[in-house]
Amino acid sequence: MLAARELMVGHLTASYLRLKPSSRFYTCMPLYHGAAHGLCITPTIHAGCTVVLGRKFSHRTFWPEVVASRADIIQYVGELCRYLLNGPPSSLDRAHNVKMAWGNGMRPDVWEPFRQRFNIPIINELYAATDGLGATFNENRGPFTRHAIGLRGLIWEWRNGGNEARVKMDVDTEEIMRDERGFAVRAKVGEPGQVLHRLDPAMLGTAPAYYKNEGASVGRRIKDVFEKGDLYFPQIAEVNVYGVQIPHTDGRAGAACFVMVEGLSIEEFDFKALAKHALDRLPRYAVPIFLRVSGALEYTGTLKIQKGRLKMEGVDMEKAEVVGGGDRFWWLEPGGEEYVPFGKKEWESLKNGSVKL
The missing domain is CATH 2.30.38 (Luciferase; domain 3)
Incomplete structure (x- = not known):
């Protein structure tokens, strides 16, 4: 049953992407994942075209491999496009033959800058799950459908x-x-x-x-x-924030883990301005109480953000790895207007109930 479904998906995807024997499809995703084998390898077999395999993703090798292979379709998943966009400018940025970027997880703030910098006319975004019953597609060529994971028109709804x-x-x-x-x-x-x-x-x-x-x-x-x-x-929808459990408090408190831009130190970061920006635009209950500043976020093999460890550790100083050059915490104290450092003393005040959120 699974093999039949895989063959059907491959056939439909090859038709949807209009793959031809002359097409050259580049992917650096792990082949054990459905994105690479189901949405790249199987369709290319149906179309009789070429698969170009990268051993792993690296912004240093991505464009050299794409240019050298003369690939006209590239596959992306998760944060791959953001990594490429954050990489240093290169003469290869527009020296390629790519006409389409095909994948899922393109962030709205990355979408148009990625298209413009690398001169890729079509961003073909999909949303699906290996164990799901449906999917959405968006073959985006301009401003009307950008940033959308799929399209649902009147005929489809009917x-x-x-x-x-x-x-x-x-x-x-x-x-x-x-x-x-x-x-x-x-x-x-x-x-x-x-x-x-x-x-x-x-x-x-x-x-x-x-x-x-x-x-x-x-x-x-x-x-x-x-x-x-x-x-x-x-x-299940993906989110970029997570909740942490706090003693003597029902539910979870909002938290956010982030990495600062390259070259910016913690001493230079304006935590007061960040709090003001959030408080001016969000109701108080929606503003993250805790901030975790990390050197790097953790990702799965397909570049999706890992949240499990962050949620498990929360802001418990005994669980979180904050020793020597590790992550550091800030918080918005009850009634406070500015993010201030959060450490063992503050954690103990929450544990013993002397401070309540």
């Missing part, structure tokens, strides 16, 4: 709208939010949330499932979304 929904979610627990009746709350345009796809109970035997793990398969299904008895499969 034919498929009843089988897909976008609902609000708690970004910390990643659970869908429900109203007083216990049903999911639909997300408005521009609001973050989860994409759900309707499952026909009679077709559960052919639905995506985890190998020899019924519990995980069932855990991905959500019942009673908009009415009793309905069944949906979620695709």
